[in-house]
């Protein structure tokens with residue numbers, strides 16, 4: 001990594017996750033002098049991957065949603081990646097202590113042991129309606145209200161709630177915007193498990209950023225941003241100060257609100273106050289062999305739990321090995337108990353993969369991971385309630401991340417909001 005030497009740049013980016021790296025790359029390619037600060041000793045933020053003897057551990061379960069938005073940004077930046085699409089036909093549901101085929105198409109709907117005659121009919125007609133849903137008609141309605149109005153059988157409700165958790169990582173149907181969620185549940189965009197994990201994206205972006213001339217300073221925490229008319233002052237933890245005409249805050253909203261010490265402080269504070277962060281407990285296990293290799297992906301219908309084996313056909317584990325992910329989606333107001341959550345996940349794994357304990361070679365438990373800085377809230381009209389990347393009225397101050405912009409969610413939102421912020425800066429500054 002290069003050392004910071006010049007005190008003045010066209011743009012400074014705070015945060016070296018997917019959003020920050022995307023913004024830095026586009027700005028540098030567009031001719032801006034750009035400096036990115038990352039407080040950690042490694043780039044990538046939540047998209048980092050650790051290599052444990054050939055097992056690639058992401059920060060909990062990760063798959064790239066192929067909705068088109070994030071892929072377009074990565075394509076623009078020449079970031080290449082490979083992987084394997086989700087195999088939905090192998091998905092199972094877990095309910096009343098047993099496994100059932102997940103009913104998602106005409107064949108599985110007809111044959112699954114999950115449903116009885118009436119619930120089968122109800123889910124069949126619901127799946128047809130969801131496939132042709134006009135999501136804009138549901139903006140502002142909570143998933144819970146929609147379910148209360150539209151669904152009769154408890155098992156059908158559980159199916160939709162589990163699908164919503166899988167698609168959005170949100171265990172709060174009373175808060176979740178029905179429009180975006182049901183669109184995802186109905187369309188079921190493919191998701192890609194990435195060869196080598198998400199570090200592939202991080203490495204691809206940082207290579208492109210540096211090739212374009214962006215300077216990157218890791219282990220450098222920004223402690224304050226003083227906004228000004230002509231330029232902003234960026235204060236670093238070691239007492240140094242850097243000037244920039246434009247600043248992109250590619251960090252969580254609460255951290256952004258703490259950093260900005262004047263001017264738009266109140267705007268950033270209101271962003272932070274309105275967001276509802278999403279957390280999850282993640283248990284990731286590397287196994288030298290799998291007791292039940294046929295068990296790939298299971299949605300728990302009665303508990304906010306999900307299981308997947310991400311290794312088959314993807315370069316994530318050595319030959320014959322398996323990489324299992326369990327996730328417990330945490331409700332926003334939940335006082336989570338790490339030990340109890342881990343015990344719950346392990347007890348379910350005893351059902352999923354009996355004898356797994358003898359085959360474990362590495363494990364990672366992340367009891368309280370930030371998945372997204374904001375859930376898609378019904379009371380804020382879903383996507384349309386999110387702030388735009390340009391902080392209103394304040395010259396050349398921008399935010400980017402999975403809580404910003406009206407396009408998509410999770411990593412795709414980080415990529416798209418960073419792209420938008422960078423293009424705006426290029427128009428106005430460089």
Ligand SMILES: Cc1cc2nc3c(=O)[nH]c(=O)nc-3n(C[C@H](O)[C@H](O)[C@H](O)COP(=O)(O)OP(=O)(O)OC[C@H]3O[C@@H](n4cnc5c(N)ncnc54)[C@H](O)[C@@H]3O)c2cc1C
Pocket residue numbers: 014015016017018019020037038039040043044045046047059060061062063064065220221222223250251252255280282369370371372400401402409410411412414
């Ligand atoms: C368990 C889990 C599962 C997920 N699954 C998926 C999935 O399947 N699909 C999907 O699309 N997304 C998924 N996500 C979400 C995805 O990882 C994030 O949306 C994305 O990585 C966020 O990127 P970002 O750059 O916006 O933020 P971050 O990755 O959080 O990056 C912010 C960076 O800023 C740095 N920083 C903060 N403050 C400062 C400071 N003051 N000075 C300098 N640096 C600072 C941080 O260290 C960090 O590196 C998942 C997340 C988790 C945790």
